Amino acid sequence: MQRFINDPDDIVDETVRGFVKAHGDLVRQHPENARVVVAQGAPVAGKVGIVTGGGSGHEPAFIGYTGRNMVDAVAVGELFSSPTAKSFLDAIRAADGGSGVCVLYGNYAGDNMNVKMAARMAAKEGIEVLTVVANDDICSAPPEERDKRRGVAGEILMWKIGGAKAAQGASVREVQAAAQKALDATRSVGVGLAPCTLPANGKPNFEIPAGRMEIGIGHHGEPGREVVDLASADGVADEMLRIVLDDHDLGAGDEVCVLVSGLGATPVNELYVLYNRIESQLSERRIRVHKPFVGNYFTSLEMMGATLTVMKLDEDLKALLAAEAASPGLGVSA
Amino acid sequence: MQRFINDPDDIVDETVRGFVKAHGDLVRQHPENARVVVAQGAPVAGKVGIVTGGGSGHEPAFIGYTGRNMVDAVAVGELFSSPTAKSFLDAIRAADGGSGVCVLYGNYAGDNMNVKMAARMAAKEGIEVLTVVANDDICSAPPEERDKRRGVAGEILMWKIGGAKAAQGASVREVQAAAQKALDATRSVGVGLAPCTLPANGKPNFEIPAGRMEIGIGHHGEPGREVVDLASADGVADEMLRIVLDDHDLGAGDEVCVLVSGLGATPVNELYVLYNRIESQLSERRIRVHKPFVGNYFTSLEMMGATLTVMKLDEDLKALLAAEAASPGLGVSA
The missing domain is CATH 3.30.1180.20 (Dihydroxyacetone kinase; domain 2)
Known part of the structure; x- marks a missing residue:
């Protein structure tokens, strides 16, 4: 195996540490959870928070889409494994600016389970959490079972659209609707x-x-x-x-x-x-x-x-796609 | 060979076509030379032009550093092969805004020969051409033969610094000096x-x-x-x-x-x-x-x-590094 690794058990922690060092202008590590990356400046008071998460090994996804007018906080899993419910919960808390949080994630069993658990716990703390489950991967299920399809790179466009909508001051339901619309398209x-x-x-x-x-x-x-x-x-x-x-x-x-x-x-x-x-x-x-x-x-x-x-695209999605955003993985200039 | 190719002879032309389609906001293809990529808006009247070039297969280098306050025109070679003197010449012409052109390239035999030939031809047309030859690759020759060392990823920083200096309205000698200083560091x-x-x-x-x-x-x-x-x-x-x-x-x-x-x-x-x-x-x-x-x-x-x-770094290089720039491979926000 011709790879740059220390102990395989340490890869994710070392990746996150190197990542936040490399992109400290845009992101920071959660002070108490090494498996959560938070956008600099997040949470923004009054803005709907955008959260995602997923297994590592897909870089720049998922951590690389943390930033300004993109994702506010990301839960980080082991290589190819879901983050824990605790990490999703900490990401939700870190992204919450008092107006609710949208968790925009991919349709995998572990992520579904852990996001649901985290959302329930966050609700108990008074944080309104809505979700959109990405299922853009055509070949993972036939059209009549679209809800069984997995989420793949279409998630990036869902984050861009949801992040832009949240930055406009939309409500948590409006942000969810925009992200769902992006995904459906x-x-x-x-x-x-x-x-x-x-x-x-x-x-x-x-x-x-x-x-x-x-x-x-x-x-x-x-x-x-x-x-x-x-x-x-x-x-x-x-x-x-x-x-x-x-x-x-x-x-x-x-x-x-x-x-x-x-x-x-x-x-x-x-x-x-x-x-x-x-x-x-x-x-x-x-x-x-x-x-x-x-x-x-x-x-x-x-x-x-x-x-x-x-x-x-329609005019609405075009405008949201063109809105200024900055993250290590994707940026759109003003 | 598990690769996405058509005819191997067409890879470079197809790469350039796909590249300019993907990044049309920042770059365009030279109207008469399919092996030259030019920044949108170049040449800028009165600004020193920045040119580079090299073999393909190093993407985003070299074409990916074409853009605003970066490289104005890039000569494109076959995979791992120098561009022709004609392509370097066309790149120099496309970058020339009347104040001279700096060709900032890597120390390889073919590039050295073809840049020199192109510079001579450009000089006959009245374009002042100065060069900086990157030799940042330590292990390619001992310290006492530093001029035999090859250019590698340090070229990107040389382009950033040279491009920023040119954008400030510096003379062709000042741009050359800034790029050389970046390289020496x-x-x-x-x-x-x-x-x-x-x-x-x-x-x-x-x-x-x-x-x-x-x-x-x-x-x-x-x-x-x-x-x-x-x-x-x-x-x-x-x-x-x-x-x-x-x-x-x-x-x-x-x-x-x-x-x-x-x-x-x-x-x-x-x-x-x-x-x-x-x-x-x-x-x-x-x-x-x-x-x-x-x-x-x-x-x-x-x-x-x-x-x-x-x-x-010194204060001078820090300021040039921080100057706004936009290219597919590297961008710095204002």
């Missing part, structure tokens, strides 16, 4: 080319044979829709787009936000090769990319592969 | 854990046995100082720092900018683990990190490993 699909290795295990967490690719793979290597021969970059882009368009209400004249993320070890230039084709194919269908994001936005350690996320 | 070292594969070759460009690491490796897999047993993350951080401190004039009370970059496939969280140790060790020596950058700033396709770059 968003679909994602992943393609895996090579697995990753959790240091404590020391061996790959799944296999993809050379010359093959896994369509619809999850962020932790959850099985996808099918394993097929590795296609050309254009072939992969077309297949990802086909899956998104088959599941989404998109047509000529629509405007979208497109996010192409690498899963970790795929060279950055290849993400641009994919995006070049995706944009061309959308353009041929007269679907305009209003706002693109291309880079390593939501990774899975050193997995090879990429994800495509498409959010259908 | 900067040292880098790389550690490789696993090789990368050029798609046209189809096999790794060098070997590092499992359980070993190459100290001082170059950005194209150039041999380092030695291949030794893979150390812990803290051990690697300490060794990188030892190499930098042995070669650099740094002591208690100094302030530095630290840039830790992944080489491509190393998980992002491990860069934070390295930085956590580096910062602690500098702090113990009473050397203060005034400005940290941690992320994938200068990669080598899917190589595994990391580089450490340290720039010694």
